[in-house]
Amino acid sequence: MTLLERFYQGDKIALxxxxxxxxxxxxxxxQVLAQLYPKSGRAYRIGFTGPPGAGKSTIVDKLTxxxxxxNKMVGIIAxxxxxxxxxxxxxxxxxxxxxxxxxxxxxxxxMATRGSYGGLATATKEVSIVMDAFGxxxxxxxxxGVGQVELDVVNACDTTLVILVPESGDSIxxxxxxxxxxxxxxxxxxxxxxxxxxxxxxxxxxxDIRKKKGEWEYPVIxxxxxxxxxxxxxxxxxxxxREFITGHKIFEEHRKNQIKGDIKKILELKVRELVDSRILxxxxxxxxxxxxxxxxxxxxxxxxxxxxxxxxxx
Numbered sequence: 001m002t003l004l005e006r007f008y009q010g011d012k013i014a015l016x017x018x019x020x021x022x023x024x025x026x027x028x029x030x031q032v033l034a035q036l037y038p039k040s041g042r043a044y045r046i047g048f049t050g051p052p053g054a055g056k057s058t059i060v061d062k063l064t065x066x067x068x069x070x071n072k073m074v075g076i077i078a079x080x081x082x083x084x085x086x087x088x089x090x091x092x093x094x095x096x097x098x099x100x101x102x103x104x105x106x107x108x109x110x111m112a113t114r115g116s117y118g119g120l121a122t123a124t125k126e127v128s129i130v131m132d133a134f135g136x137x138x139x140x141x142x143x144x145g146v147g148q149v150e151l152d153v154v155n156a157c158d159t160t161l162v163i164l165v166p167e168s169g170d171s172i173x174x175x176x177x178x179x180x181x182x183x184x185x186x187x188x189x190x191x192x193x194x195x196x197x198x199x200x201x202x203x204x205x206x207x208d209i210r211k212k213k214g215e216w217e218y219p220v221i222x223x224x225x226x227x228x229x230x231x232x233x234x235x236x237x238x239x240x241x242r243e244f245i246t247g248h249k250i251f252e253e254h255r256k257n258q259i260k261g262d263i264k265k266i267l268e269l270k271v272r273e274l275v276d277s278r279i280l281x282x283x284x285x286x287x288x289x290x291x292x293x294x295x296x297x298x299x300x301x302x303x304x305x306x307x308x309x310x311x312x313x314x
Contacts (some may be wrong), residue, residue: 012107015134021094022130023123030266033126040132041255043075044242047157048302049143049182054163056142059234061100065305067138068103068124075131076108077124083110096098106132124263125156154157154182154216159241163187180206183218184241187234188289191222229283229292250305279311282310 006014018036022029045061048056057078063075100106109127128139143153154160162183167190187198188205203220211217219237223230244252283306291297 004032005165010135015107015130019127021132022126025033025123029138033129036130036133039113040129042088043128043132043136043139044159044236045128045139045141045157047141047143047153048163049153049160050163050187051165052144054165055223055225056163059106059161059163059187059189059223059231060140062225062231063235064100064103064106064140064230064239066231068105071105072137073105073135074107075134075136076106077127077131077141078108079124079142079144080110080112082135107134107136124152128156128274130270155258157246159184159238161238163185163189164199165190166199168195180210184216185234185237186218188220189223189225191230192224192227197224216241219266271307279306279310282306 003014003017007018018032023033048060050056060076060078064076067074100108109131111127112126124141128141131139141153141157160182162185162188165188186203186205188196190196193198200220200222207218207220221230221234221237223234225231242251245254288297288299288302288306292299292302
């Protein structure tokens, strides 16, 4: 029985191996993704972002428990910082979610950022496709929590949660970080701490000013994830957002835009491979650099000449 046959039969080991295959960009991994892609598109993707220490992992853990009780199949992609020793994920999130690992309907994958600066590992979207094709109903994607560059999550998810804590600062800081632009649902976690009511009120006031008729009314949910408080309300808001974007055809447009982004990304990768394998080998970079240094040429004209030689431009 082939690896893909085992995968289609629900073998978690086969799922894990294919994810590793994709994450490491092993030979012909794109052909594997091409076979799985038509079987994906059914799972609903939820993104979790916010500053480190906000309790993202705990909220993912508690939400997953609710979804499991509803007989949903859940995949979790937890993007951890890269280990300086192994180059892999530090696995902090998997340690926090140990109770879920015994659930047959739950699959957790920790991934290292590996130099990616958008809060997500480079292969996150591809791994979500694999989990989707495996039959997951929900895929929860938790970013590493790096602050102002956590915008990749919007391009990978259908509903995005921004998780803050009273210690995160005021709502103005959230606006400066660009978090107001990417959130569909705001969560103020650890709401038993001092300052929680203030940040909830500030966020609600700002969102009320921004609100336009007919648009989604961005909610602010106060939670104490450790004590399982507010998680049921949060799940209801996620479901409401799903119904809203589906009913207003926002979901369809968002998915199409994501596909456009995927196509551009694949094209960029192919062009980069073309540059490495064909163009860079067709001329002497050192020689051109020497001519530019001596002011006998400029880098822009030099590149145009190279491209004409390899028939990339007219």
